[in-house]
Amino acid sequence: MKILDRYILVSYLQTFFTVFIILMFIFVLQAIWLYIGELAGKDLDVAIILKFLLYTTPKLVPMVLPLTILLTSIMVFGSFAENYEFAAMKSSGISLQRAMRGLTVFILLVSVTAFVFANNVIPAAEFKIINLRKNIAKMKPAMAITAGVFNEVGNINIKVDKKTGDNDQYLHDVIIHTGTERGGDYTVIKSKEGELVSSENSNVLSLILTDGNYYREVQPSDYSKRDHKPFMKSYFKEYTINIDLSELNQVDMEDESYTTQSMLRIGELTKSIDSFSVSLNERKEAFATSMYSRTGVKSLDINFTPAESDKYKSFKHSILDNYNSDQSQRIVDDAIRTTNAAISHLSIKKQEFKQSARRLNKYEIALHEKYVLAVACIILFFVGAPLGAIIRKGGMGLPMVIAIVIFLTYHFIGIFAKNSAEDGSVSPFIATWLSTLIMLPLGVYFTYRATTDQGLFSFDMFTEPISKFLKKIGLVKPKDK
Template identity: 45%
Template sequence: MITFTSVFVILFFIFVLQGIWLFIAELAGKDLDFFTILKFLSFYAPTIVPLVLPLSVLLASIMTFGSFAENYEFAAMKSSGISLQRAMKMLTITIGILAFVSFFFANNVIPDAQYKFINLRKTIVQQKPAMAIAEGQFNTIGTSNIKVDKKSGDNGEFLEGVTMHVKNSNMGLGANTIIKAKRGVLTSEDDSNYLQLELYDGYYYEDIHPKDYEERKRLPFAKSSFEKYVINIDLTKLNQAEIDDGNITSEKMLTVPELKVTLDSLQRNYNKDAISYSKNLVARNDNIFKKHSTTNTSSSKKNNENLISLFTTEEQKQIIEIAKSNVISTEFGISANKSDLENKSKNINNHWLAIHEKFVIAYSCLLMFFIGAPLGAIIRKGGLGLPIVFAVLIFITFHFINTFGRKVAQQDEIPPFLGAWMASILMTPFAIILTYRATNDIGIMINFDWITDPFKKLFNKITQNKDDNN
C-alpha cells in the first residue's frame, strides 16, 4: 500500500505539471490570484486520475512482486505451502475495491469537476474579459479567430489593431468574413453568458456565395467600412481546450443514468431527422418535376424515346439549365444533410464512449494488476529500474490502443463498445498468459536462436577460414 501510494502521488504530481504546461497560456500573465489558480488546477486534477490510477497499479504491482521474487520470498512462501494465488488473494480483493471506487469516482466526481472547471473558466473571463484574447496571436473563440496588437486598461479591455476571421460553417471552407478595426472595447456583465466586443474605425470583407455555380467561380466578395461594429461572443464556446485527449464536451459532465437519458433523446432526434431529410428530398424532387413538366396530348401518340426533341432549341437550353441547377442544388442539400447526420452520429458515439469509459477505468485497474503482479514475479526485479521500463512500455501500448479505438469509434467506423474496450480486449490474453506462467513457475522463455544462429554461423565460418590460411 505504501508503494502504491508513493507511486500514485509521484505520477499524479507529474501529470498535474503537464496540465499546468497545457494551460500555461490561460494562466500566465492574466493577473490571477493564487487561490484562483489553485481552484483551476484542483478542478482539472480529477480528469487525470483515469490515466494515473492504472499506471500506478501496474508499476506498484511490478515493483512489489519483483522485490518479493528478487529476495527469494516467493521461494520461502512456496516451501511453506503458500502458492502465488494465495499470496495474491488479498491484494486481488483490494484491487477489486479500488476498481469499484474508481468507477464511482469516474461516474460522480469527474463530471462534477468538469462542470466546475468550465464554469470557473467562464467566471474568470467574465471578470477579466481580455483573458480570452492574448496579444500578437490568433485566439479561437467559437467560429471566430481574433488577434489584437495591443491591450490596455485595468483588465486589458481596450484593444488596438483588431483582426477577426469569422467562419460560417454553412459556407464551406476558409474565413467567410474578415474584419479589421483600429480599436475595440471588451465588456461583459456578471450574469451574462456573452462578451460584447465593440469595434471602431474599421472595415470588413465578406465572401458572397451566389446560387449560380458559374458565378461562384469568380469568388465575389463585398467590402464595407464602419465607424462602430458590435459583436456578441458566446462564453459557452470560449477557448474549448483538450483534456485527456478529448474535447471538453457535455458528455464529460454526465453520469451514467444522465447519459442514458441523453442518448435516448439524441437517437430519437437522429432517426426523426433522417426520415425528415429523406421525405423532404423526395417531395422536393417531385415538386420540381411537376413544376417543369409539360403536358402534350398530341405527343402521347408518338414514340417518346427522346422527349427533349419535342421542344424548341431555346426551350431545350432552358430545360438543360434548369436540370443542371436542380442537380447542383440537390447535391448541395444531400451533402449538407449528410454532414449534419454524421455530426449527430459522432455526438451519439461520444456519449456511448463516455458510458463505456467509466467501466473501462475500473476494469483497467484489475487488468494492470494481473499484468504487473505476475510480470514482477517472473522478471524478479524490484526497485525503480527495470519495473519502470516494463510499466511504461505496457501502459503506453495500452493507452495508444485505447486512444486509437476511441478515435476510430468517434468516426463511426467501429461500434463505440469495441472502440472503448479495444485495449482491454487485446491486453486481457496477455494478463491471462502471464498469470498462468507465473503461478506455474514457468517464466518467460523467448527463443532468439532464429536471430542469432545466422550470425554465429557466419562468425564461425570467418574464424575457420582464418585458421586454415594460417
C-alpha cells in the same frame, strides 16, 4: 488475516499511495502547463486558480489509477522475487496465486470504488471545470492578448508579434480578423503599430492602429464570380476599434449552464443515447420522404409494369421530343438547377447527420468508459503482478520503464480506437474496450508463465517447429542417441 497476507498488503499499500501521489502530482503539473494560457493574464484570484486545480484533479484519475496499479504491482512483486521472498513462500508451499489472493480482494474494492468515482465524482468535476474554464475565458480581455498567437477579444481575433510599454499597451505587427453575421472572417486588418487605451473601470477598450491596411472580401450575389475572390483594399494612417466589454466584464464565475457528455452519469447517458438515436432515425426518415416527394415521382402516377406496357413504352423515347429546341433547353437548364440544388441539399444533410452520429458515438463512448476503468484496474493488476515476479527486479528503474511502455501501448490503442469510433469507422463498444481486451490475454499469459516458474518468453516455441521442419526435409541430421 494471516501474517503473510498482512505483510504483502502493507507492502503494496505503501508503494501504491506513494506512486499514486507522485503520478498525480506529475499529471497535475502537466494540466497546469496545458491550461496556462487560460489562466495567465486574467488577473484571477488565488481561490479561483486553486478551484481550477481542484476540479481538474478528478479527471486525471482514469489515467493515474491504472498506471499506478500496473507500476505498483511490478515494483512490489519484482521486489519480492528479487529478495527471494517468493522462493521462501514457494518452499513453504505457498503459490503465486495464494500470495496474490489478499491483494486481489483489495484490487476488486479499488475497481468498485473507481466505478463509483467515474460515475459520480468525475462527471461533477467535469461539469465544474468546463463551466469554470468558459467563465475564465470571458474575463476582461485587456490583459489577455498573448504575443505570437491569435486571441479572441470581443468580436475580433487579434494577433501581435510583441507587446511593449509599462502595461504592455503598445502592440507591434498587429493582425486582426473580424467576423460577420453570416460567419467567417471576411475582414482582415494589418497594422505596424497599435495601442490599447482604456481607463481602469471602463467598459470600452479602444484599440488605436496606425500605418496599416484594411482588406475586406466581397461576396457577389452571382455565385460564379465568387471563385475570383474579389476584395477591397484601403490604407489608413490611423484607425480606431472600440470593443464593448460591458458583458465581458460582468462574468459570473458560478455560472454553470454548459453541459457535455462527460458530465453525465450512466442513467443520464443511457437516456440521452436513446433520445438521440430515436431523433436521428426520425430525421433520416423524414428527410428520405422529403427528398422522394421532391423528385415528383408520385405526381406522375405511373406504374412501370409489363401489364401497363403502353405507358411503359411511351417513356422509351425522350420527353423532350415533344418540345422545340428553346423549350427543351429551358427544361434541361431547370432540371440541372433542380438536380444541383438537390445534390447541395443532400451534401448539407449528410454533414448534419454525420455530426449527429458523431455526437451519439461520443455519448456511447462516455458510457462504456465508466465500466472500462473498473475492469482495467483488475486486468492491469494481473498483468503487473506476475510480470514483476518474472523480471525479478524491484525499485523505480526497470519496472518503471516496463510499466510506462505497457501503459502507453494500452493508452494509445484506446485513443486511436476512440477517435475511429467517433466517425463511425469502429463500433463505440469495440473501440472503448479494445485496449482492455488486448491486455486480458497478456495478463493470462504472464500469470501462467509466473506460476510455472518460466521466463518472460520461451524461444523454444519458435525454434522447435523450425528445427523439426529442417530435420524432416533432411537439412539437419537428428542427433544420435
